[in-house]
Amino acid sequence: MFAHIGEDYVINSSELxxxxxxDIFMSSEDNLxxxxxxxxxxxxxxxxxxxxxxxxxxxxxxxLYAIVSPVSSTTLAKRFVNFNSYVDNYLDMT
Known part of the structure; x- marks a missing residue:
């Protein structure tokens, strides 16, 4: 599955x-x-x-790679969940 993460960028969920x-990520010395x-x-x-x-x-x-996105983490998580629900429902109908 692929998801749009901002502007012209799309990622493969299997790599996520x-x-x-x-801001939370940047507050940790280890993450920095x-x-x-x-x-x-x-x-x-x-x-x-x-x-x-x-x-x-x-x-x-x-x-390991990092991408800094202008889209909130909550919105991105919803995109992944909603897409999975859509696929599951579609597969149930076929």
């Missing part, structure tokens, strides 16, 4: 490890270290520099 509020390491390895995408509402961690081909 974490959706978290950006993780993010700095990912930045040094050029594995962080910031969708919109002016609007940072959530952070997503993904594992792609065994490597």
């Amino acid at each position: 490890l974490l959706i978290m509020n950006y 270290k993780i993010l700095e390491k990912l930045k040094s390895e050029d594995r962080v995408v910031v969708i919109n520099d002016d609007l940072k509402k959530s952070i997503l961690l993904l594992e792609i081909d065994g490597r």
